[in-house]
Amino acid sequence: MRLRSPVLERAVREQALSDLRKSPSLWREYRQHRTRWWGRNRNLRAALPAVFIFAVLFLAVVRSGRALALLAVIALYGSGTAIFRCANYYARVLRGYDRAVLITLPVLDNDYLRHESRALLRSWAGAFAIFALAYGTYSAVYGDLRHDLAASLVAATLQTLSSLCLGCAVLAYKPKWTGVKVIIPVAYGLMAVCLFLPEDGLQFLWSAVLITPAGWVAHGFAGMVGGADSAERFWLLPAFVIAASLPFALRRLRSRLLSELAIPGDVFEAISAPDSGEAEQQAPSTESTASAEALPDVNLVLLFEGTDWTRLGWIERLVAAWLTERQKVIAEFMMANDLGSWSKNWRTAAMITVVGTVSTLAAPSLPPWLFFLPMVFAGFLSAPMLGGSWVGFKGPFTSGFILPAYACFPLGYGEISRVMLKTNVIRVLTWAPLALVYASALAHRHGYSFYYGSVVGLDVVLIVLALQPVLVAGHFSSGTNDTRQINWQTLLFFSGALLILIITLIAAFMMFIVPTDLVQAIAITTIFMMSLATWAGYKLLYERGRIDLLSRPGAR
Amino acid sequence: MLRCLSGVVTGSGTIHYDGEKFNRGSIGLRRRIAFLPDFPVAFPYHTVLRHIGMVLRLYEADRSAVEPRVSNLLRGFDLLPLVDTNISQLSRGQAYKAALAALLAVDPELLLLDEPFASGMDPNGITFLKQEARAAAARGHTVIYSTQILDLAETLSDRVLIIERGQVRYYASLGELQGVAPGHEGVSALEQLFQQLRSGSR
Numbered sequence: 001m002r003l004r005s006p007v008l009e010r011a012v013r014e015q016a017l018s019d020l021r022k023s024p025s026l027w028r029e030y031r032q033h034r035t036r037w038w039g040r041n042r043n044l045r046a047a048l049p050a051v052f053i054f055a056v057l058f059l060a061v062v063r064s065g066r067a068l069a070l071l072a073v074i075a076l077y078g079s080g081t082a083i084f085r086c087a088n089y090y091a092r093v094l095r096g097y098d099r100a101v102l103i104t105l106p107v108l109d110n111d112y113l114r115h116e117s118r119a120l121l122r123s124w125a126g127a128f129a130i131f132a133l134a135y136g137t138y139s140a141v142y143g144d145l146r147h148d149l150a151a152s153l154v155a156a157t158l159q160t161l162s163s164l165c166l167g168c169a170v171l172a173y174k175p176k177w178t179g180v181k182v183i184i185p186v187a188y189g190l191m192a193v194c195l196f197l198p199e200d201g202l203q204f205l206w207s208a209v210l211i212t213p214a215g216w217v218a219h220g221f222a223g224m225v226g227g228a229d230s231a232e233r234f235w236l237l238p239a240f241v242i243a244a245s246l247p248f249a250l251r252r253l254r255s256r257l258l259s260e261l262a263i264p265g266d267v268f269e270a271i272s273a274p275d276s277g278e279a280e281q282q283a284p285s286t287e288s289t290a291s292a293e294a295l296p297d298v299n300l301v302l303l304f305e306g307t308d309w310t311r312l313g314w315i316e317r318l319v320a321a322w323l324t325e326r327q328k329v330i331a332e333f334m335m336a337n338d339l340g341s342w343s344k345n346w347r348t349a350a351m352i353t354v355v356g357t358v359s360t361l362a363a364p365s366l367p368p369w370l371f372f373l374p375m376v377f378a379g380f381l382s383a384p385m386l387g388g389s390w391v392g393f394k395g396p397f398t399s400g401f402i403l404p405a406y407a408c409f410p411l412g413y414g415e416i417s418r419v420m421l422k423t424n425v426i427r428v429l430t431w432a433p434l435a436l437v438y439a440s441a442l443a444h445r446h447g448y449s450f451y452y453g454s455v456v457g458l459d460v461v462l463i464v465l466a467l468q469p470v471l472v473a474g475h476f477s478s479g480t481n482d483t484r485q486i487n488w489q490t491l492l493f494f495s496g497a498l499l500i501l502i503i504t505l506i507a508a509f510m511m512f513i514v515p516t517d518l519v520q521a522i523a524i525t526t527i528f529m530m531s532l533a534t535w536a537g538y539k540l541l542y543e544r545g546r547i548d549l550l551s552r553p554g555a556r
Numbered sequence: 557m558l559r560c561l562s563g564v565v566t567g568s569g570t571i572h573y574d575g576e577k578f579n580r581g582s583i584g585l586r587r588r589i590a591f592l593p594d595f596p597v598a599f600p601y602h603t604v605l606r607h608i609g610m611v612l613r614l615y616e617a618d619r620s621a622v623e624p625r626v627s628n629l630l631r632g633f634d635l636l637p638l639v640d641t642n643i644s645q646l647s648r649g650q651a652y653k654a655a656l657a658a659l660l661a662v663d664p665e666l667l668l669l670d671e672p673f674a675s676g677m678d679p680n681g682i683t684f685l686k687q688e689a690r691a692a693a694a695r696g697h698t699v700i701y702s703t704q705i706l707d708l709a710e711t712l713s714d715r716v717l718i719i720e721r722g723q724v725r726y727y728a729s730l731g732e733l734q735g736v737a738p739g740h741e742g743v744s745a746l747e748q749l750f751q752q753l754r755s756g757s758r
Contacts, residue, residue, distance in 0.1 A: 029721070303609045303626060304619050329613045336599040396595035398670075407564050408597045409614045410586035543581030545566030550559075 047126070058134065060195055067142050068206045069194045071218040074134045076194070078163045078214030080187030081127055086167025086253075087180055089120045093257050109261045113254060124164050131156035135221060143225040155221040158236060161243035162213035168249040172256045196369070210235070213242045307332050313343020319426050323419065330411060330419045334392035341389075342382075342427055349382030353434040360441040371445060375438045383431035383464060384424040387471030392416075393479050400552075404479035407549035413476065413542045417535065420472045425465065432461045459511050459520065466528035469535035476538060482547045489546040493537050500530040557719060558668045558702060562591035573666070587615055590664040594671045596655030600644035604635055604654040607643060611658035622661055629657040632684040649676030660688055667692065669701040673708055686712055706746040716746060718753060725753050 020027045061069050093099065093116045102112050135155045139148035170177065190205065197205060209215030216235040223232030306329060309320035323331060332339060356374030379385055395405040406416060436457040443453025482490055507526040510519055541547050559565040563580040571578040573585050598607045612622055630636045633653040643651050652675040659667065672685060689699045689712065703709050709716055716733065718726040726749060737752065739745035
């Protein structure tokens with residue numbers, strides 16, 4: 001049973017278009033509302049940026065001239081994408097939109113699964129193309145493409161089949177294995193690391209990829225094309241066995257999925273409330289409400305009682321001491337259930353900083369950029385690098401748009417901004433000691449003094465502080481149609497913002513390249529003033545109604 | 557139109573409330589207005605009671621007057637057993653009632669409701685909303701709601717406004733409506749008028 005009928009769709013569309021063309025007003029309306037080809041191909045839109053990143057990474061590895069790095073990247077990509085594609089497939093089958101739609105229609109689970117499996121196979125056809133291109137590139141660079149074309153195609157085929165088999169087997173036997181969440185970022189992350197690994201590190205990684213079938217294929221291919229000992233080609237044998245067991249793995253996964261589909265799930269809740277991952281219960285039955293009359297009055301004493309800030313973490317208490325009562329209400333609304341996360345995140349960031357600092361000071365030779373990662377991670381965790389996370393800017397999907405929650409209540413741009421700014425200032429200041437400690441350690445590792453590091457750290461903290469107004473404006477902007485609402489005010493604003501951005505970048509560079517007190521003071525003041533000017537400019541647009549508080553889902 | 561009146565979107569014209577020009581920055585005016593979109597705005601992990609409390613505090617409602625009112629609304633909407641239930645665990649109609657109860661508790665001078673009768677509310681909820689809307693009108697407040705159900709509009713409204721593709725096609729009181737389209741057996745006056753407007757005979 002096919003769940004799509006392109007012939008019928010085409011025939012009906014042609015008839016509809018022919019009718020629409022007869023009426024200029026209907027034709028205009030159709031053109032205004034239709035979703036264009038690019039908008040209809042959601043998968044393609046999602047895949048293109050990833051393909052671009054991989055292509056850039058792949059080309060960088062090719063240019064590095066290290067044959068083993070190239071093959072290691074292919075093996076890592078094979079392992080990562082196997083789990084990624086199969087985990088996506090698994091989640092989509094059980095909790096995807098297709099499921100939510102088709103569950104209400106007379107479609108057998110078998111037919112539904114066949115329909116979804118086609119999407120999986122299409123996805124793996126794309127993976128095969130990537131593998132063929134990668135092995136072909138290797139042959140062209142390090143061998144003779146004409147001579148090694150067959151080997152490249154065999155390797156790509158084996159890579160596709162064995163990786164698919166691996167992904168299916170993992171999800172068929174251990175669908176809730178938490179390792180899945182680790183393997184994907186680790187495999188993709190190591191692809192980038194390959195570029196910078198010293199030769200002995202690369203050799204180690206090249207051996208380590210043998211723990212997965214994707215590594216066997218890469219080693220086998222290296223044996224065939226001449227990048228390694230020709231005995232390596234025997235690694236293709238176990239890969240072939242794995243590939244040959246694909247039908248069995250697919251059958252096992254299919255039977256697993258069918259048994260899961262047989263259990264009534266919470267597919268509607270999972271889809272209609274994407275933020276509510278814990279929506280475990282069905283909606284309470286209306287029968288339970290039938291006895292409402294018999295119930296006593298509900299205790300409303302606590303109706304006006306908000307969150308008790310004194311029982312929250314130390315950062316929340318600091319923030320509360322600075323906020324007025326009204327601002328606390330706004331903060332509770334804008335943070336919803338995330339209130340209380342600042343102190344927890346700070347503690348995690350502090351631990352990362354301690355581990356990172358010790359590693360930075362004590363670890364042997366490793367790529368220098370690696371030591372910046374914990375600082376960046378800790379910074380994003382404990383400081384509002386992008387203005388912080390505020391749930392109040394999210395909202396329901398209504399008539400094709402997302403309506404931010406705050407827009408439905410009498411909350412002004414100014415008062416929300418004040419709450420965010422006060423909170424963010426406290427959070428940046430509490431993050432500052434962590435930043436200074438880590439920056440000092442980094443400076444020491446790179447041969448500078450601790451003092452120099454702490455000064456650079458202080459500069460970073462000051463820049464983050466100075467940028468807060470523009471980051472707050474950015475939060476408002478994410479929930480509006482400002483980039484689609486073309487009028488002279490928005491054009492003026494964005495032209496001004498471009499100029500401000502240039503001035504801000506120059507000022508930021510000045511802070512680091514001319515590190516005198518006077519220049520730094522002028523630069524940081526300039527950054528702050530530019531940031532404030534952008535915030536104020538956006539306030540004008542916002543309050544005078546030059547933009548709508550609705551955004552297209554894809555624009556966020 | 558409801559989004560314009562609530563300040564969410566802006567058109568080319570201007571809006572005046574009580575002679576005062578309205579814009580998004582007029583927080584004083586916005587506190588006198590409440591807007592409920594077709595999908596209720598409520599945080600999934602807030603309980604019904606917490607949501608109502610939050611809305612009341614955002615509107616800075618008078619505490620002493622509001623408690624009996626909230627109790628009455630919870631009872632009227634059959635929400636009493638659900639006061640401590642997370643919004644994420646409610647059906648769409650129940651979530652809508654929770655959001656509606658919060659705004660009715662505020663008792664705004666102008667209540668803007670987008671398709672309240674297509675919100676999944678149960679019959680009791682719809683009846684209670686009608687009662688509350690009439691009571692609000694009797695107190696001198698205004699309720700503006702959108703609906704596609706013409707019978708219902710005709711029985712519940714004092715004035716009707718028909719908009720087609722962004723253009724106002726008709727605006728009058730129900731009394732005036734009877735004059736232009738009296739209706740006939742099986743077809744209400746508003747349905748008759750609507751068909752006339754669509755066919756271009758008016």
